[in-house]
Amino acid sequence: MSLPSMGVEEELLLVSADGEPLPQSKAVAAEAGDIDVELELTRAQVEINAPVCETADELHEQLVRMRSKLAAAAAEQGGRLCAIAVPPSGRAAQLVTKKARYQQMEARYGLLAREQAVCGCHVHIDVPDKEAAIRVSNHFRPWLPVLLALTANSPIYLGSDTGFSSWRSIMWSRWPCSGQPPYFESADHYDALVAMQLASGSIMDERMVYWDVRPSTHLPTVEVRVSDVPLSVDETVLLATLIRALVMTATADGGLGPKLEPEVLRAAYWLAARDGLEGNGLDVLHAESLPMSQLVGLLIDHVGDALQELGELDRVRETVQRLITEGNGAIRQRKAFREGDDVVALTEIKP
Numbered sequence: 001m002s003l004p005s006m007g008v009e010e011e012l013l014l015v016s017a018d019g020e021p022l023p024q025s026k027a028v029a030a031e032a033g034d035i036d037v038e039l040e041l042t043r044a045q046v047e048i049n050a051p052v053c054e055t056a057d058e059l060h061e062q063l064v065r066m067r068s069k070l071a072a073a074a075a076e077q078g079g080r081l082c083a084i085a086v087p088p089s090g091r092a093a094q095l096v097t098k099k100a101r102y103q104q105m106e107a108r109y110g111l112l113a114r115e116q117a118v119c120g121c122h123v124h125i126d127v128p129d130k131e132a133a134i135r136v137s138n139h140f141r142p143w144l145p146v147l148l149a150l151t152a153n154s155p156i157y158l159g160s161d162t163g164f165s166s167w168r169s170i171m172w173s174r175w176p177c178s179g180q181p182p183y184f185e186s187a188d189h190y191d192a193l194v195a196m197q198l199a200s201g202s203i204m205d206e207r208m209v210y211w212d213v214r215p216s217t218h219l220p221t222v223e224v225r226v227s228d229v230p231l232s233v234d235e236t237v238l239l240a241t242l243i244r245a246l247v248m249t250a251t252a253d254g255g256l257g258p259k260l261e262p263e264v265l266r267a268a269y270w271l272a273a274r275d276g277l278e279g280n281g282l283d284v285l286h287a288e289s290l291p292m293s294q295l296v297g298l299l300i301d302h303v304g305d306a307l308q309e310l311g312e313l314d315r316v317r318e319t320v321q322r323l324i325t326e327g328n329g330a331i332r333q334r335k336a337f338r339e340g341d342d343v344v345a346l347t348e349i350k351p
Contacts, residue, residue: 003310004126004251006244007221008050008059008236010229011040011119012067012349013082014074019344020090021117022079025097031073035066041102042094042117044087046070056237056312063233072351083329084347085119085154085168085228092158101204108204112175118168119229121151123240124221125247130187133215133222137181138257139250140213141265142284144180144226145272146299149292150320151239152276153228153329153347156337165276165330168228169269172210176202180265181211185256190215222247231329231347238319241312245303252306260284276330277323293324 014022023043036049048066053059067081074081087094093114096106106113127133152165164170173179177197184190197203206217212226224243230236250257261284268282272292275281281292290298300307300316307313327335329347336346 003054004244004247005052005054006059006126006240007052007124008063008240009038009047009122009124010050010063010067010083010236011045011047011121012070012229013084013087013117013119014044014046014079015082015087015344016079019080019088019342021087021094022074022077023095024074024077024079027077028070028073028079028081031076032070033073035069037070039097039099041097041105041113043097044094044117045119046081056241056310056315059240060233060237063236067233067349068351071349075351080344081349082344082347083119083153083229083231083349084333084343085166085329086157086171087117088156088333088343088347089159104204115171118154118171120168120172120225121227121229121236121239123224123227123243124216124219125224125244126220127215127222127247127251129220130190130215132251134184134187134190135254135256136222136247136250137211137213137215138183139253140224140246140257141180141183141260142258143246143299143302144212145265145268145281145284146292146295147224147239147242148226148228148269149272149276149281150242150296150323151227151230151235151328152273153231153333155330155334156343161334161337164274165278165334166228166273169226169273175208175210177208178210179212180262180269181213183257183259187215228329231332234319235323235328238316238323241307241310241316242299242303245306245310245312248306248309249303258285261287277328278331296320296324 021044071081154168
């Protein structure tokens with residue numbers, strides 16, 4: 001049986017020489033040449049779309065190349081490109097990109113749209129069909145807080161330590177159709193809930209289904225959107241590999257997945273956003289508090305057979321151990337901030 005391919009989208013922040021959001025996404029995208037760059041909701045954000053990849057090594061190579069080229073394009077426009085999930089300094093409200101859809105979002109959602117200069121990482125994995133994507137979504141729910149904690153990269157916002165490892169996830173949760181996906185009985189159940197949101201006017205279109213796992217609206221994939229944009233390419237590849245392995249594990253299971261108490265999952269999300277890798281999280285299957293590092297270990301055990309099949313088990317274990325020992329983006333940002341070092345310099349991508 002062939003292994004599912006994967007694609008990754010990374011949202012990255014443009015900042016000025018002094019570290020404030022730089023509204024030059026259109027010029028930077030035009031300067032970027034042959035890489036796939038998209039404009040985002042605010043003019044200080046850009047998104048790179050890696051080509052479909054079959055291996056972790058291929059994904060790593062593509063992301064290094066694309067990050068570097070986009071950083072060079074930013075430099076040509078007098079800016080800096082950062083792998084950081086929220087603006088570390090400046091003002092909350094940003095200029096919205098001049099695209100019809102984004103202008104409509106600003107008109108409808110006001111300050112909520114203008115404050116969304118937040119950068120995530122979205123991973124697409126091939127699935128056979130929409131019903132499979134729905135089953136995969138249910139299987140993902142116990143592990144979404146762990147993926148969030150592992151890749152958290154947004155503790156510093158507008159010059160302050162927020163007290164959270166992933167402030168992006170807290171900001172993103174304000175949208176009407178965001179965060180943990182519901183438990184779905186079928187694709188028809190999913191469609192009915194989306195139809196309700198559309199009919200109520202809470203979302204403009206199906207692209208505003210911002211649940212952390214969703215069937216793609218235009219590709220035969222499931223899209224996982226739970227993560228901050230990671231600080232390093234190694235962390236993004238780790239995220240994509242774990243998500244790929246989770247999809248493989250869920251597909252092999254074939255069932256609808258475990259039902260969870262919604263408030264337990266909500267608490268697990270909140271703890272993961274606040275404490276990241278450093279504190280306790282919740283084993284949502286048993287409503288039991290455990291160190292997040294232990295929960296990461298349980299995730300690796302859960303997808304161990306799939307990681308073996310991918311030939312990635314050793315790399316995943318080594319990368320996770322390095323993050324626990326040396327810190328992920330949130331830990332390293334907070335350390336730099338407390339010591340008076342430059343958070344922008346830590347997160348800046350070099351050409």
